Amino acid sequence: MNINIHHQCTDHDSYRSARIKSLFNVEQGANVHINADLPIEDDDWQIGVIVGGSGTGKTSIGKKLWPRTPIHNPKWDKTKPIIDQIAAEGSIDDATACLSAVGLGTVPAWLRPHHVLSNGEQFRANLARALADEPNRLVIDEFSSVVDRQIACIGANAFAKAWRRTKGKQAVLLTCHYDVLDWLQPDWVYDTSKSEFTRGSLWQRPPITFDIYQTNWQFWHLFEPHHYLKMPLMIAATNYVAVVNGKLVAHIAVSTRPGLIEARSCRLVVMPEWQGAGIGMRFLNQVSEHWLNAENRYDKPLRTIFHTSHPNLAAALRRSTKWTQISGQLHGGRASRSTTAAGGKYGGHFRAVQGFRYLGASCD
Incomplete structure (x- = not known):
């Protein structure tokens, strides 16, 4: 032409x-x-x-x-x-x-x-x-x-x-x-x-590597504006952040189900300027793998369950061989069924919630 x-x-x-x-x-x-x-x-x-x-x-x-x-x-x-x-x-x-x-x-x-x-x-x-x-x-x-x-x-x-x-x-x-x-x-x-x-294939995407650090809720205020829920903080959670070249790029919190039978992760947020790079799923997988390998404060291997209302994150989890879907409901539970230590109540929302369980990296 x-x-x-x-x-x-x-x-x-x-x-x-x-x-x-x-x-x-x-x-x-x-x-x-x-x-x-x-x-x-x-x-x-x-x-x-x-x-x-x-x-x-x-x-x-x-x-x-x-x-x-x-x-x-x-x-x-x-x-x-x-x-x-x-x-x-x-x-x-x-x-x-x-x-x-x-x-x-x-x-x-x-x-x-x-x-x-x-x-x-x-x-x-x-x-x-x-x-x-x-x-x-x-x-x-x-x-x-x-x-x-x-x-x-x-x-x-x-x-x-x-x-x-x-x-x-x-x-x-x-x-x-x-x-x-x-x-x-x-x-x-x-x-x-x-x-x-x-x-021709002369251009190659630079690799994105990140480090994971265990922390508490001290950085949550930076990520909260980009999360779709405004809920009380999880009780006794262990928080993690992903860092690229000294910059905070992602956050997740992990707690446990009663009896230490499973881990429960939520508050997964990727900073807007890093969305679309595939960091969110990699970060979630790595943290879940740590817990499966007993790399947690309980020194106990625990599978992670994760719930989300985000339709495209749910679709990505369904495509992954590392995860299996365990639930799907049209709305959250009653607010009276669970409370925080401070008296705040969970649930009572009307949103489609889908649950997944981490199977492990060996399931690739």
């Missing part, structure tokens, strides 16, 4: 225009020529990236790629939360799946209009809309340009994984940032700054 672009505007002759031409020895600024050779006519690819500095023709090329495919620019109703505007013609499960797929798993954010979200949340919400719209061809301009680079890289990785599951659909992302390439692992890249086309 050869793309030849010629932009032309009026060649102004004002005093300042003439002065600039004279100072910098520029004849005129009215004509722009762009020529790009992109051999992408075959359908054997899903993600392509056009990258380069500002003003090198990325947007112009993106507009010319597929004449009937405009650059993706979702419109958001300021009077409605984003959960009502993603997969609006589908089910709520479709909407939550798209949100979780791009790493926007913070449930409270789903209940807010798009314009009040943070830049990072808006970035991921736009990607969720792109997934929900299910276009056969997609062009996104300024991909990851206005967000923190950590969020950009993790969000790019989450989107790439989700888009590849669409099978047969093609997306071209336009960006001025080279740091997302390894996280996207695109099938091809065209660099407008070098007029260079590259194809």
Whole structure:
């Protein structure tokens, strides 16, 4: 595919225009020529990236790629939360799946209009809309340009994984940032700054390693705003945090069932900028494996049970060979059936709760 672009505007002759031409020895600024050779006519690819500095023709090329495919620019109703505007013609499960797929798993954010979200949340919400719209061809301009680079890289990785599951659909992302390439692992890249086309598996996602530390509730206030429940703290819980390069990225608390017959974990939270990187499940699995191997304060091997209302986390647990589902109920128990030491009451909520038991790493 050869793309030849010629932009032309009026060649102004004002005093300042003439002065600039004279100072910098520029004849005129009215004509722009762009020529790009992109051999992408075959359908054997899903993600392509056009990258380069500002003003090198990325947007112009993106507009010319597929004449009937405009650059993706979702419109958001300021009077409605984003959960009502993603997969609006589908089910709520479709909407939550798209949100979780791009790493926007913070449930409270789903209940807010798009314009009040943070830049990072808006970035991921736009990607969720792109997934929900299910276009056969997609062009996104300024991909990851206005967000923190950590969020950009993790969000790019989450989107790439989700888009590849669409099978047969093609997306071209336009960006001025080279740091997302390894996280996207695109099938091809065209660099407008070098007029260079590259194809093949040349980009590899950097590994994400984290350390796990045992603690107490001292860090919970940092994670609580991103958890979907506001409940009393668990009694006699052992807390754990996952840390990447000195940054807190995930939290979980583990208590025990009466009689020390099983462990019970909850309050699993991954910080928004790390959602979509697969840290949550790895963290939950590692902590559960520690308890199964008697690496706990009781020096006793205990299987872990875990309950969640998050539909996509539940789906991930069902797919895992390390977990088995043990329950599924439409609402929580009566608030009067269990109380905290401080007199607070659990239960009384109306939400779908699904329970799982950890089987162990040997079940892979």
